[in-house]
Amino acid sequence: MKLALSLLLPALGVAFGIWLGFAVPGQVPNAYVKYLGVALLAAFDSALGGLRAGLEDTYDPTVFFSGFVANTVLAGLLTYVGDRLGVELYLAAVIVFGARIFNNIAIMRRIIIGRLRRAR
């Protein structure tokens, strides 16, 4: 219950972001859609990582933010270099982030299930 309540602020953040994304005028040029996709994965991965760290009580804001920025920048860089070379390097970011997202969700599931069992 407390966990759900503490997620209210992050949920509001996502809602605000979606509103903002629809409210801003203009459009993303097609060439940058790939970058946006990779950035989305990086942001999602960071969010889940932070969530997990919070649940494991190992959360550290410095690690969290540096990870977010470094991951996003690296993913963007990979995509850019891949575009230059004609190799789809951004797939590396997609696979790594994708795998980590599943991983983090699995770990969080176990933590939450464990807590629910202990509470009973």
Next chain:
Amino acid sequence: MATLATVPTKPAHLRLSWQLSLALVGVVLGVIVALLFRTQASQGFPLANQSTGTLAALLKQQDAVDGRLRATIAEQRLELDRYERQAAAGRSLSHVARGELQRFKIAAGLVALTGPGLTVALNDSPKPAAGPVDAQYKLVHDYNVREIVNELWASGAEAVAVNGQRYVAGTPIRCVGPVILVNEERIAPPYEISAIGPAKAMAAALQMPGGVLDAMGPQIQSGVQVHLAAATSLTVPAYPALPAFHYAKAAQ
């Protein structure tokens, strides 16, 4: 100090800093999701990704719309004709104008015309084509029709229709899968090209050595049928609509 150590700190997931930083990343996440969603939505409705069933349904729907619009065109032409006649009645100036208008309409292909001329009948080979390369030789193609029409104009044709579709300035003849589009109308073999004009000269132009029909030699040998016939009286229908001009204006 001792008391501080015994106070249990809140677990990380209940601290405000944790919630705030997650919220911040959440905002970024939300913005990106919204932007991507908007970009995808603006890609519209890519027809190429639709199933054959969906496309067939769409086509049927459009055909119905097309039919309704055609009916409207016929109606409005009758009305226009009535207005013109009424306007011309009794007034010599408008009578002259009406004659002038009729001449322009004939030139634009908006009036059905009749006269002597030549018909060119084309049909695919009766033998089925074995593969795409063979189909090159056993079918009548859009470019065959285009070249014949072109040659007919060059040799004096005054009005041309392909399977009842009047050929006017700007009429495309192109290939769409197994059929040919003329004036956006799907036509299938057998094709009949009617041309009002000097039948003999037009037939000779088509049959000229190294000419259009000569170039169809391999196709004719594979069974494609070409038949020329002079006619004493041909009728070519009117082009069904006034061409729309969205970009072009009369230059000063």
